[in-house]
Amino acid sequence: xxxxxxxxxxxxxxxxxxxxxxxxxxxxxxxxxxxxxxxxxxxxxxxxxxxxxxxxxxxxxxxxxxxx
Amino acid sequence: xxxxxxxxxxxxxxxxxxxxxxxxxxxxxxxxxxxxxxxxxxxxxxxxxxxxxxxxxxxxxxxxxxxxxxxxxxxxxxxxxxxxxxxxxxxxxxxxxxxxxxxxxxxxxxxxxxxxxxxxxxxxx
Numbered sequence: 001x002x003x004x005x006x007x008x009x010x011x012x013x014x015x016x017x018x019x020x021x022x023x024x025x026x027x028x029x030x031x032x033x034x035x036x037x038x039x040x041x042x043x044x045x046x047x048x049x050x051x052x053x054x055x056x057x058x059x060x061x062x063x064x065x066x067x068x
Numbered sequence: 069x070x071x072x073x074x075x076x077x078x079x080x081x082x083x084x085x086x087x088x089x090x091x092x093x094x095x096x097x098x099x100x101x102x103x104x105x106x107x108x109x110x111x112x113x114x115x116x117x118x119x120x121x122x123x124x125x126x127x128x129x130x131x132x133x134x135x136x137x138x139x140x141x142x143x144x145x146x147x148x149x150x151x152x153x154x155x156x157x158x159x160x161x162x163x164x165x166x167x168x169x170x171x172x173x174x175x176x177x178x179x180x181x182x183x184x185x186x187x188x189x190x191x192x193x
Contacts (some may be wrong), residue, residue, distance in 0.1 A: 015135075015139065018148050020149040024152040025135070028156060028162075028166065029124060029128060032103070034100055036123065037101050040116060040128060041110050050111060051110070051113055052111065052112045053113050059089055
């Protein structure tokens with residue numbers, strides 16, 4: 001999984017990733033996903049809904065993108 | 069003609085690679101969501117997993133271009149851990165967390181090196 005995340009960067013010419021940087025980027029992306037899911041879940045709970053849907057994610061997306 | 073066909077081949081290869089990334093991200097997002105489902109006592113619709121994956125894919129592109137710019141600015145060609153820290157500088161807690169993880173990684177490296185050194189010492193004489 002981590003190696004795949006590195007490969008993504010190879011779209012840019014000549015730039016390489018150190019091993020540390022790769023792992024930290026993976027951690028950063030993992031937190032991004034977790035935060036997205038957690039905030040959407042919280043939003044759904046606030047609207048007293050059991051199923052987390054797209055509309056909940058749409059509401060938290062702007063703040064999420066500002067935070068990263 | 070040959071050049072054209074070559075170009076098409078690399079394009080389709082790129083597309084296949086992109087799709088593999090997206091599939092991998094989708095899988096991981098699904099896994100993280102199932103973990104959270106139990107914790108939060110909610111269910112995630114399939115739609116939202118796809119949407120979060122897409123957002124993550126786009127975000128990873130932003131991260132990549134930022135990291136490249138940072139390391140170019142430092143006149144390097146290799147992205148280091150400091151570049152990633154710079155990427156996370158905006159939110160305090162996130163920066164702290166990343167620094168902590170980095171420190172942990174360094175400590176683990178030192179520990180494994182020491183272990184290796186001990187092993188060598190033991191096997192050496």
